[in-house]
Amino acid sequence: MNFTQLRCFITVSDNLSFTIAARKLNFSQPAISKNINDLEKELKTQLLVRNPHQIALTTDGIYFYNVALNILKEKDAAIANIKNIHKEKSFRDIKIGLDYSPFESIFLADFLKGFEPTSFNFIINYLGNYVSQIANSKIDMALLSSDLVNNAVGISFNQLLSGKFLLMFNSNSKLHFKKIVNLDELKSYRVLVLFTDQTYPSLFKLNQLLYQKLEKKNIKAVDNYFLMYNYVLSTERVVAIIPNFAIDPTQKGISYRQLNYYDDFSYGLAYSSLRENDPLVKKITANLRQSIKFDF
Incomplete structure (x- = not known):
């Protein structure tokens, strides 16, 4: 099973036509038919009823249509997300999540001075639940406590301050x-x-x-x-x-x-692990460390 087979099946199902599907996907009609036949052979079931003047989805076809649609949506979203992460960072907004504590309100003003006005903008985002927002690319990074990301998959963390x-x-x-x-x-x-x-x-x-x-x-x-x-x-x-x-x-x-109480946590910058080698993340982390001048 491959994505081409899934896309052929979905396009035929949406249009109930092999001819229209072939035109939309820029395939030959035999290529469309072969992809769907191979898919049916692998699934060991018939997905489409093919009559001379009508095409219809079988019961299995209706079920598998939704499955295939979700698979392609996840795949397309993942590709778009990765491209967005690695695209040129200049002149784009960087969304940073904050607790908005008094401490942050002090050092962020100094931190922002470390960047040229034309490089990029910061959008301070106070919505909370930052781990899921980073994972879903709603924000680019967040300043938070390390215990929020200890078990998070795909999230990297740069410590800025040892917690106490x-x-x-x-x-x-x-x-x-x-x-x-x-x-x-x-x-x-x-x-x-x-x-x-x-x-x-x-x-x-x-x-x-x-x-x-x-x-x-x-x-x-x-x-x-x-x-x-x-x-x-x-x-x-x-x-x-x-x-x-x-x-x-x-x-x-x-x-x-x-x-007189100890717990193992720290304060720092969390971001997608896909940005591990991003020079912008390294620059932001370095400037944050330079701006945080209070260590209690």
């Missing part, structure tokens, strides 16, 4: 005198965590541990990092736990200390 969890607190808090903070020391505080589920394994695992060690009433899940800053700035009794790639080192009135 930090405690964020009001600078007037007595926690200012600590170098490392243990989870048990947070029992007297209102603790903010980022609302998440198991699609973000490292954050989810830490949140579950906090619910075990601290009273649930003292833990509050919030939707984004910016809300955390507002809460922490308002009182010394509120603290927040965030990854180091979500901090805002320029924010006055906020301090950070390392949390």
